[in-house]
Amino acid sequence: MAGKIKILEVGLRDGIQNENVHFTVSDRFYILKKLISAGLQHIEVGSFVSPKVMPSMGLTPSLMKKINRSLTISKNVELSALVPNERGFDMAFDHGLKSMAVMTSATESFSKKNINCSIEESLERIKLICKKARRFRVRIRGYLSMAFVCPYEGVVSVRKVLNIAEKMKSAGVKEIALSDTVGGATPLQVSSMIEKISKKIPLSHISLHCHNTRGMALPNILTALNAGVQSFDSSIGGLGGCPYAPGSAGNVATEDLVVLLQGMKQKNSIDLKKLTQISHWLKTKKKVCLSSYMSRY
Amino acid sequence: MAGKIKILEVGLRDGIQNENVHFTVSDRFYILKKLISAGLQHIEVGSFVSPKVMPSMGLTPSLMKKINRSLTISKNVELSALVPNERGFDMAFDHGLKSMAVMTSATESFSKKNINCSIEESLERIKLICKKARRFRVRIRGYLSMAFVCPYEGVVSVRKVLNIAEKMKSAGVKEIALSDTVGGATPLQVSSMIEKISKKIPLSHISLHCHNTRGMALPNILTALNAGVQSFDSSIGGLGGCPYAPGSAGNVATEDLVVLLQGMKQKNSIDLKKLTQISHWLKTKKKVCLSSYMSRY
Numbered sequence: 143m144a145g146k147i148k149i150l151e152v153g154l155r156d157g158i159q160n161e162n163v164h165f166t167v168s169d170r171f172y173i174l175k176k177l178i179s180a181g182l183q184h185i186e187v188g189s190f191v192s193p194k195v196m197p198s199m200g201l202t203p204s205l206m207k208k209i210n211r212s213l214t215i216s217k218n219v220e221l222s223a224l225v226p227n228e229r230g231f232d233m234a235f236d237h238g239l240k241s242m243a244v245m246t247s248a249t250e251s252f253s254k255k256n257i258n259c260s261i262e263e264s265l266e267r268i269k270l271i272c273k274k275a276r277r278f279r280v281r282i283r284g285y286l287s288m289a290f291v292c293p294y295e296g297v298v299s300v301r302k303v304l305n306i307a308e309k310m311k312s313a314g315v316k317e318i319a320l321s322d323t324v325g326g327a328t329p330l331q332v333s334s335m336i337e338k339i340s341k342k343i344p345l346s347h348i349s350l351h352c353h354n355t356r357g358m359a360l361p362n363i364l365t366a367l368n369a370g371v372q373s374f375d376s377s378i379g380g381l382g383g384c385p386y387a388p389g390s391a392g393n394v395a396t397e398d399l400v401v402l403l404q405g406m407k408q409k410n411s412i413d414l415k416k417l418t419q420i421s422h423w424l425k426t427k428k429k430v431c432l433s434s435y436m437s438r439y
Numbered sequence: 440m441a442g443k444i445k446i447l448e449v450g451l452r453d454g455i456q457n458e459n460v461h462f463t464v465s466d467r468f469y470i471l472k473k474l475i476s477a478g479l480q481h482i483e484v485g486s487f488v489s490p491k492v493m494p495s496m497g498l499t500p501s502l503m504k505k506i507n508r509s510l511t512i513s514k515n516v517e518l519s520a521l522v523p524n525e526r527g528f529d530m531a532f533d534h535g536l537k538s539m540a541v542m543t544s545a546t547e548s549f550s551k552k553n554i555n556c557s558i559e560e561s562l563e564r565i566k567l568i569c570k571k572a573r574r575f576r577v578r579i580r581g582y583l584s585m586a587f588v589c590p591y592e593g594v595v596s597v598r599k600v601l602n603i604a605e606k607m608k609s610a611g612v613k614e615i616a617l618s619d620t621v622g623g624a625t626p627l628q629v630s631s632m633i634e635k636i637s638k639k640i641p642l643s644h645i646s647l648h649c650h651n652t653r654g655m656a657l658p659n660i661l662t663a664l665n666a667g668v669q670s671f672d673s674s675i676g677g678l679g680g681c682p683y684a685p686g687s688a689g690n691v692a693t694e695d696l697v698v699l700l701q702g703m704k705q706k707n708s709i710d711l712k713k714l715t716q717i718s719h720w721l722k723t724k725k726k727v728c729l730s731s732y733m734s735r736y
Contacts, residue, residue: 328702329661357695357732358702360654361661364626398654405625405655433735435654 147408148184148373150319150349151177151396154205155186155224157381159198160392163430167204173420174209177378178219180416182396186243189224190233206237222283226257231271231280240280244268244315247287248303251294252323256287265309272314284315285351290335291326300338307343317349319375322362325355325391329365336369349373352394354380354433359394360402367406374399379421380433395434397421444705445481445670447616447646448474448693451502452483452521454678456495457689460727464501470717471506474675475516477713479693483540486521487530503534519580523554528568528577537577541565541612544584545600548591549620553584562606569611581612582648587632588623597635604640614646616672619659622652622688626662633666646670649691651677651730656691657699664703671696676718677730692731694718 154173158165165173170187177185187209193200202223215221222241225231234242246264247253253261268284275282288295289303307318320335332350339348350366352359352375363374376399382392397417403410414436421437424430451470455462462470467484474482484506490497499520512518519538522528531539543561544550550558565581572579585592586600604615617632629647636645647663649656649672660671673696679689694714700707711733718734721727 329699330703354732356698357657358698360658361699361702364658364661401653401655402626402658405658406627433732435651435730438730 146372146410147367147403148349149182149396149399149403149410149412150184150186150373150375151182151378152186152351152375152393153177153377153379153381153396155189155199156375156393157377157379159189159196160382161198161430163428165198165201165428167201167208169428170201170205171208171213173378173424174205175213176416176420176423178215179413180420181410181412183218184220184222186222186224189226190230191224191226203233203237206239210238220281222281224285225271227267228270228274231274235278235280241283242271242275242280243283243285243319244271245285245287246306246310248298248306249288249292249295252288252292255294261306265306265313268310268315269313276314282315283317283319283349284310285319285321286310287321287323289320290322290331291324293324297331300335303335304339304342307339311343311347317347317373318343319349319351321351322353322359323351325353325358327352327362328358329361332362332365333369336366336371340370345370346372349375351375353382353391354394355391360398363394363399364402364406367403367408378417379424379430379437381424381430392433395421395432395436397436398434401436443669443707444664444700445646446479446693446696446700446707446709447481447483447670447672448479448675449483449648449672449690450474450674450676450678450693452486452496453672453690454674454676456486456493457679458495458727460725462495462498462725464498464505466725467498467502468505468510470675470721471502472510473713473717473720475512476710477717478707478709480515481517481519483519483521486523487527488521488523500530500534503536507535519578521582522568524564525567525571528571532575532577538580539568539572539577540580540582540616541568542582542584543603543607545595545603546585546589546592549585549589552591558603562603562610565607565612566610573611579612580614580616580646581607582616582618583607584618584620586617587619587628588621590621594628597632600632601636601639604636608640608644614644614670615640616646616648616670618648619650619656620648622650622655624649624659625655626658629659629662630666633663633668637667642667643669646672648672650679650688651691652688657695660691660696661699661703664700664705675714676721676727676734678721678727689730692718692729692733694733695731698733
């Protein structure tokens, strides 16, 4: 293991969009400020999708306006947003973002159900976005959903994942987030996936995005970390699905990930106490039920 | 990794003794039957300590009587109990147990506070118990508490742990449970500990006993598993301390451990569905708050 581990906080996007609780622009702004104050340097603030498709993300433009109006973002902090297409790219860019994320899937079934197009079509969209991104010097990362297990197609082959990851890479995606969207991956699968992918794509371009449905997020992250992966997604408190609702589970909690990284002697400047204060606020003020270990107390 | 992984279910002892909820003899008997029916083969049913010291364990003799009266235990199933001294050994033996556990600590401070004697004194007791055990063909395992982090003395050195583990081994303890009593161990610590211990004591004599205070139980277990440890303790539902009470956390949940082992292709005959039914019963009928992932749904 070398270098500093990157944590991408996705609570304001992947987290909030999967919660039943409504988060106002002020709530999101408050969380964002607290995340930055806790030392997080990579934060996905939302998504520029149609509010019809994802109502909870309809407030992203308003949040960005508030950020631009009243927050000075240090150059060490990178804010980003998910953009589904060129129109989303334009909106995000107009709101001042220089870092964005795109999304595709490793399985056709999920692609059609989730982003309403085939994998090939989504890769075409990604190409167009990346072309624009080069012109405007925007950094693009990409989620590769269902990279391990798909609810419709079962265990996903490394070959399939690698094939799409390589296409994303050659389109210009700088970082590919292998996404265990349903939280079904196992440490054995993660280690086999990372080993094979690293032969074709440098691990500095790979990150791991874990949901915690079966409690395997931390074992999977530890496995990837030991295999050389240096970038992980997480959401504050484990936002993104009540742990007590059937089939629903949030991302791995940022505070739990930080404990693991500290335990692995991966230094960072994150203030664990401040992080858990945000989770405490989410629990008490927003009545969200959280799955994180470190926010229990 | 070779051989079959052993799971020792400690919910009826380490779990129950740290819960505020009262478990009647019938409750315990019900749980035990369900655990056996789910396929667990190693179950610690209680402890033969003075009820003054540990009131919740005062029902262990009554539970054993009920078991002897109304349950036929298959020879594949091993029941055991914790015994603090020769008197406890005698009682456990009189109740038909052929497998027992003793306990000491890696730090003087914890030993004095928890078992009210010095480490040396507790090792003397263990010697006497083991001597009796040889005569009566009783298998003895031993908990080595605070093997990683102690609330009074901080991080515990491998040298200290190894020194006591070797004394336990030569006294006749067949399996030494390295116990992360406060749940402060990290994967780095576990891997360093296992590596050094394995040079002196075969790993077939070592097990890992994790509490989940900081969510590190599964990463620690995965690390030990990868290093060759083949025996792990867990408690059904993660019994042993409400996850929402300050400073208190149960053992790693048996059902979560089983998911990890399945994910690591470690075959066993445990029925995950039946296990989670027990946790569901604990939550709904006994109103225990559980920390396990797999019992959330």
